Amino acid sequence: MTTPPIVFGYLDPGTGSYLLQLALAGALAASYAVKHFWARIKGLFSRSGPTVQNDARG
Amino acid sequence: MLVGEAPPVSGSFRDPAGHVFRRDGRILRQVNHVYAADYDQLIASGLYRALTERSLLVRHEEVAEAPDREPGYRVLVPEHIPFISYPFEWAFSQLKAAARATLSVHRIAVEHGMVLKDASAFNIQFVGSSPILIDSLSFERWVEGTPWVAYRQFCQHFLGPLALMSATDVRLGTLSRLFIDGPPLDLVSTLLPITSKFHPSLLVHLHLHSRAQAKHGGAAIAGRTPTSFTRHAMLGLVDHLESAIERLAYKAAGTTWADYYANTNYTDAAMAGKHQLVAGMLDAARPSTTWDLGANTGAFSRLAADVGAYTIAIDGDPAAVERAVLAGQARNERRILPLVMDLANPTGAMGWAHEERSSLAGRGPADVVLALGLIHHLTLSNHVPFAMTADYLARIGRTLIVEFVPPTDSQVVGMLSRMPKAEAGYSVDRFEQAYRERFRILESESIPGTERRLYRMESRRER
Numbered sequence: 419m420t421t422p423p424i425v426f427g428y429l430d431p432g433t434g435s436y437l438l439q440l441a442l443a444g445a446l447a448a449s450y451a452v453k454h455f456w457a458r459i460k461g462l463f464s465r466s467g468p469t470v471q472n473d474a475r476g
Numbered sequence: 477m478l479v480g481e482a483p484p485v486s487g488s489f490r491d492p493a494g495h496v497f498r499r500d501g502r503i504l505r506q507v508n509h510v511y512a513a514d515y516d517q518l519i520a521s522g523l524y525r526a527l528t529e530r531s532l533l534v535r536h537e538e539v540a541e542a543p544d545r546e547p548g549y550r551v552l553v554p555e556h557i558p559f560i561s562y563p564f565e566w567a568f569s570q571l572k573a574a575a576r577a578t579l580s581v582h583r584i585a586v587e588h589g590m591v592l593k594d595a596s597a598f599n600i601q602f603v604g605s606s607p608i609l610i611d612s613l614s615f616e617r618w619v620e621g622t623p624w625v626a627y628r629q630f631c632q633h634f635l636g637p638l639a640l641m642s643a644t645d646v647r648l649g650t651l652s653r654l655f656i657d658g659p660p661l662d663l664v665s666t667l668l669p670i671t672s673k674f675h676p677s678l679l680v681h682l683h684l685h686s687r688a689q690a691k692h693g694g695a696a697i698a699g700r701t702p703t704s705f706t707r708h709a710m711l712g713l714v715d716h717l718e719s720a721i722e723r724l725a726y727k728a729a730g731t732t733w734a735d736y737y738a739n740t741n742y743t744d745a746a747m748a749g750k751h752q753l754v755a756g757m758l759d760a761a762r763p764s765t766t767w768d769l770g771a772n773t774g775a776f777s778r779l780a781a782d783v784g785a786y787t788i789a790i791d792g793d794p795a796a797v798e799r800a801v802l803a804g805q806a807r808n809e810r811r812i813l814p815l816v817m818d819l820a821n822p823t824g825a826m827g828w829a830h831e832e833r834s835s836l837a838g839r840g841p842a843d844v845v846l847a848l849g850l851i852h853h854l855t856l857s858n859h860v861p862f863a864m865t866a867d868y869l870a871r872i873g874r875t876l877i878v879e880f881v882p883p884t885d886s887q888v889v890g891m892l893s894r895m896p897k898a899e900a901g902y903s904v905d906r907f908e909q910a911y912r913e914r915f916r917i918l919e920s921e922s923i924p925g926t927e928r929r930l931y932r933m934e935s936r937r938e939r
Contacts, residue, residue, distance in 0.1 A: 429594055432628040434689035439623035439713065441688075442680065443705045446712030453715065 632658030677720030728798035763843035770850035845873030862910035
């Protein structure tokens with residue numbers, strides 16, 4: 419499978435802004451996973467269920 | 477542009493996806509063919525429904541009308557927004573609410589396979605205290621792996637100004653009036669105190685962001701293949717920006733005007749009498765729109781809203797307006813929109829060819845203008861003659877409810893003691909003479925227990 423190249427719309431995302439997000443990608447994904455992992459664990463012990471919406475798509 | 481075509485409305489000309497135009501007194505939005513697949517995805521994915529049900533996106537109706545210009549794909553009639561305001565006119569908590577709404581919209585878009593492609597603060601409007609996205613064409617299908625295209629714009633329009641207002645000085649919110657795409661991040665970084673670098677989200681999204689921009693400048697990125705910016709990274713970015721916004725605070729206190737009603741020289745009985753008189757005059761005018769100029773925390777705006785008017789409560793003091801905003805948010809206010817504006821220098825027409833953003837006068841006229849405890853400040857502190865305040869007020873409102881504070885009033889006596897030469901010509905006779913030229917005086921009453929007078933007048937200006 420080939421991946422299509424990135425095509426942007428009319429707004430300039432800014433090269434620095436774009437590269438900064440890439441540099442942060444791993445940390446952001448990890449913090450998201452940890453936050454939602456704990457929300458699920460907490461959900462197991464509370465009657466009301468998870469407080470944060472489950473992310474089924476992974 | 478073809479001959480006979482009207483220019484797009486209020487700054488909507490930048491986006492090739494479509495534009496806003498006027499037809500037969502209505503505001504319509506055209507969707508262009510180039511945007512067809514994204515528009516269809518907005519509807520088919522359930523994103524439009526999810527956002528409109530939460531009142532985060534303006535509702536629209538598709539109509540079978542000819543487009544404004546070819547190649548048109550759809551013509552939409554969006555829900556009416558009673559008053560268009562701009563980010564530099566918002567108090568801290570309004571900008572914060574608009575930032576929250578923008579991030580919520582983006583998160584829900586990601587959950588539907590799309591992203592917010594445009595995070596301009598000008599795309600958010602307020603109906604009372606509730607922020608809503610008014611640009612239905614702000615979405616595009618997301619190619620997973622690509623970073624958020626509007627990240628830079630979000631930081632410039634929201635995070636930077638909020639951080640400056642919170643950590644440096646609340647008056648820096650007006651920087652967005654100078655920089656139409658938000659204050660540049662290198663300027664934000666320079667103006668923030670050094671302590672902001674110990675705040676991890678401000679360090680990353682403002683200081684390091686500014687350095688990354690300086691380092692990489694305009695190097696090309698288009699044409700690269702999608703990278704590792706996963707869905708979790710995108711949602712993690714939204715969470716991180718949200719927590720950055722939530723941690724920013726501003727405490728409205730300490731200014732002269734925010735504490736005005738606690739320190740006023742009105743007795744309780746005189747204030748009650750003034751309320752009764754203003755309410756009676758509003759009742760006689762029956763406005764559907766009111767601009768309360770010099771509204772302070774909005775005590776008299778409430779009276780206008782209570783007779784059914786959508787009321788804009790304008791004041792130059794960001795702390796007083798912040799208090800009005802917080803009170804409105806607490807009661808989910810629908811009819812009063814408080815705004816920060818220096819009335820001696822009201823918002824002018826701005827942007828490309830002076831046509832992107834309207835002046836205050838360009839957004840009128842209001843059915844009623846309330847000018848209570850205002851004229852003596854404009855006349856004595858700002859040195860604007862009666863004839864010129866009368867001219868402007870007759871232009872921006874059909875009916876004027878105005879208070880005259882005589883030279884013998886303790887507040888004016890205090891002001892004149894600091895600038896005795898300003899007194900020349902400040903009298904009730906001169907006031908009435910100047911105002912009679914621009915208005916027909918319908919009623920005039922003295923406020924019980926004071927030497928002040930209240931007038932209801934009708935503008936002579938033909939529209």
